[in-house]
Amino acid sequence: MKQIEEKILREGVILPGDILKVGSFLNQNIDTGLLSTMGAEIARLFDGYGVTKILTIEASGIAIAAAAGMSMGVPVLFAKKHKTSNVDGSVYSTVVHSFTHNEDYHVVISRDYLRDDDKVLLVDDFLASGRALRGLMDLCDQAGATVAGIAIAIEKCFTGAGDELRAQGVKLESLAMIESMAEGRITFRP
Amino acid sequence: MKQIEEKILREGVILPGDILKVGSFLNQNIDTGLLSTMGAEIARLFDGYGVTKILTIEASGIAIAAAAGMSMGVPVLFAKKHKTSNVDGSVYSTVVHSFTHNEDYHVVISRDYLRDDDKVLLVDDFLASGRALRGLMDLCDQAGATVAGIAIAIEKCFTGAGDELRAQGVKLESLAMIESMAEGRITFRP
Numbered sequence: 001m002k003q004i005e006e007k008i009l010r011e012g013v014i015l016p017g018d019i020l021k022v023g024s025f026l027n028q029n030i031d032t033g034l035l036s037t038m039g040a041e042i043a044r045l046f047d048g049y050g051v052t053k054i055l056t057i058e059a060s061g062i063a064i065a066a067a068a069g070m071s072m073g074v075p076v077l078f079a080k081k082h083k084t085s086n087v088d089g090s091v092y093s094t095v096v097h098s099f100t101h102n103e104d105y106h107v108v109i110s111r112d113y114l115r116d117d118d119k120v121l122l123v124d125d126f127l128a129s130g131r132a133l134r135g136l137m138d139l140c141d142q143a144g145a146t147v148a149g150i151a152i153a154i155e156k157c158f159t160g161a162g163d164e165l166r167a168q169g170v171k172l173e174s175l176a177m178i179e180s181m182a183e184g185r186i187t188f189r190p
Numbered sequence: 191m192k193q194i195e196e197k198i199l200r201e202g203v204i205l206p207g208d209i210l211k212v213g214s215f216l217n218q219n220i221d222t223g224l225l226s227t228m229g230a231e232i233a234r235l236f237d238g239y240g241v242t243k244i245l246t247i248e249a250s251g252i253a254i255a256a257a258a259g260m261s262m263g264v265p266v267l268f269a270k271k272h273k274t275s276n277v278d279g280s281v282y283s284t285v286v287h288s289f290t291h292n293e294d295y296h297v298v299i300s301r302d303y304l305r306d307d308d309k310v311l312l313v314d315d316f317l318a319s320g321r322a323l324r325g326l327m328d329l330c331d332q333a334g335a336t337v338a339g340i341a342i343a344i345e346k347c348f349t350g351a352g353d354e355l356r357a358q359g360v361k362l363e364s365l366a367m368i369e370s371m372a373e374g375r376i377t378f379r380p
Contacts, residue, residue, distance in 0.1 A: 066257060
């Protein structure tokens with residue numbers, strides 16, 4: 001999506017460790033015009049896939065998921081992160097490792113909100129290692145729900161995690177696909 | 191707003207300690223039709239107030255703030271919660287006490303994203319003790335920004351915190367105003 005690529009080139013800041021800071025428009029301060037366009041584009045990409053629910057993870061996936069959910073007319077469910085495993089039988093829970101903070105956290109949703117007849121679109125702001133997404137897929141598995149596909153704002157293609165999911169047959173659509181961030185220069189996959 | 195009141199009566203669950211659980215439609219699973227309507231209603235209520243930015247707090251305020259921001263055509267900024275005070279000079283920070291978890295947390299925004307000429311609309315899902323809102327007002331003060339008003343999905347009027355803010359001259363609009371939750375029965379302020 002040209003609009004998000006231009007925004008990344010204009011406002012994105014590359015930090016050591018291949019971190020791309022997009023807090024000025026995506027995951028702390030949110031450009032709501034861009035957000036609307038992203039929601040509509042995700043709705044277009046997954047039109048006809050029978051999506052019944054969007055699943056994301058707090059906190060920075062929520063706004064994108066909400067925009068997509070309003071465009072698609074489906075509910076949005078967000079998984080919560082906990083540092084401890086104080087979970088009971090009322091939830092589905094999985095463990096995800098965060099490279100950014102170098103720690104494990106528990107990702108939890110209530111059993112009440114995901115059903116075995118749901119066709120779920122996973123939405124997140126970034127796809128890098130793919131571990132958060134694998135966690136969400138695990139939660140869907142536990143619920144017996146089907147993963148209809150994945151929509152991502154910004155994919156770091158150079159990690160290979162996105163292409164691995166595609167090779168497994170997952171319909172994965174990323175609105176901006178970063179092929180390389182080497183030497184402070186961002187290039188997109190055409 | 192009739193639509194949210196009806197939803198609270200139909201799906202809200204009252205838990206001990208005057209906790210109202212609305213996870214089925216507002217703060218874990220999100221009814222995006224209701225969310226759109228709430229965003230449009232907040233935009234209507236604050237039309238003409240010169241709002242330049244919406245400020246909310248992660249995680250459950252984000253979807254409502256995003257819906258309102260898209261309706262109003264203004265950016266949304268969300269404050270982050272930290273348990274430790276690992277903050278540096280690049281942020282505004284304040285401390286908020288959570289009754290739910292009985293602990294203090296630090297609420298932080300980057301200095302880059304709030305300016306002294308901003309007119310800020312604060313948005314959150316619940317107003318109970320008002321402490322989170324006071325924290326956001328403190329962050330606006332630190333930035334020299336003006337608080338244009340506050341929009342809340344559900345106000346627990348019986349705490350008195352909302353009326354205290356109104357008495358101080360704050361334009362506070364709540365889409366559902368719960369007068370009482372005594373004996374398992376919810377009554378709204380007319």
